Amino acid sequence: MPRVTIGLTTTAVAAALLALAGCSGDDGTDRGVPATTTTATSDTRVVAPGRPGETAATIEPGEGIEITEGGYTETDVRFVEQMIPHHRQALEMAELAADRAQDERVILVADRIMAGQGPEITALENWLEQRGLPVPAPDATHDHALPGMISPLQLDQLANASGAEFDELFLTYMSQHHAGAVDMAAAALAGGTDQLAIDMATDVSVTQGIEIDRMREILDSL
The missing domain is CATH 1.20.1260.10 (Ferritin, core subunit, four-helix bundle)
Incomplete structure (x- = not known):
């Protein structure tokens, strides 16, 4: 199912990332693959769930929405x-x-x-x-x-x-x-x-x- 990307990285997110040892491959490369992002206009009122710990956002008819599919970090x-x-x-x-x-x-x-x-x-x-x-x-x-x-x-x-x-x-x-x-x-x-x-x-x-x-x-x- 497509993911809807809304919101910004928070200080709490940055702090949690420190618990994961090593943010790149053993040879220093980043093995992540960029996601595909498309922009669409919402025809109806949409409630977009946030990331874990974040609140949902409401998108009104006529507002733009970014849909992110695939990819990994x-x-x-x-x-x-x-x-x-x-x-x-x-x-x-x-x-x-x-x-x-x-x-x-x-x-x-x-x-x-x-x-x-x-x-x-x-x-x-x-x-x-x-x-x-x-x-x-x-x-x-x-x-x-x-x-x-x-x-x-x-x-x-x-x-x-x-x-x-x-x-x-x-x-x-x-x-x-x-x-x-x-x-x-x-x-x-x-x-x-x-x-x-x-x-x-x-x-x-x-x-x-x-x-x-x-x-x-x-x-x-x-």
């Missing part, structure tokens, strides 16, 4: 390609719960993460493939500089734990991991333009925010 690309290894580590952590967790609630949280983030990885990979962009290799080393990612030492610590110790570590590390994903999604929502990438970032923000609250509730009750 470097911010979109970075969010998608970075969320893939981020999700992969979450799955690696969640898979440990089946035979190490003691609390049934922890197992349920882990199962929910695997059920949700597995398909999301496929969607993220498809986004890159459809735009002719490389997909991070399945065996690529995790980028531990990404927000929320745990270190190899912490991952080994989790893998070597069991029972109540595993439950506490899992909930602590996964809450940290999810919080990082929410930060990445906030930056994508602030600086992205591709509607599918924005939808995926919105889903990450909402879903993982809810899961953080649930994990903290369980952690407090242990």
Whole structure:
């Protein structure tokens, strides 16, 4: 569906973009693709939704309207390609719960993460493939500089734990991991333009925010 572009970049948007590490490709190039913009005259009164956090605008009959279609920014690309290894580590952590967790609630949280983030990885990979962009290799080393990612030492610590110790570590590390994903999604929502990438970032923000609250509730009750 065509996007209607209205309004200006705000200070809040600029601040949120700082959470996304790297605003250009590794070689310094911008991999964004400009959108196609056309101008039309509205025949009827139109309510144009704003960007996330912005209010809608009303366009009266006879007023000009800019319709933006297609295109994506470097911010979109970075969010998608970075969320893939981020999700992969979450799955690696969640898979440990089946035979190490003691609390049934922890197992349920882990199962929910695997059920949700597995398909999301496929969607993220498809986004890159459809735009002719490389997909991070399945065996690529995790980028531990990404927000929320745990270190190899912490991952080994989790893998070597069991029972109540595993439950506490899992909930602590996964809450940290999810919080990082929410930060990445906030930056994508602030600086992205591709509607599918924005939808995926919105889903990450909402879903993982809810899961953080649930994990903290369980952690407090242990």
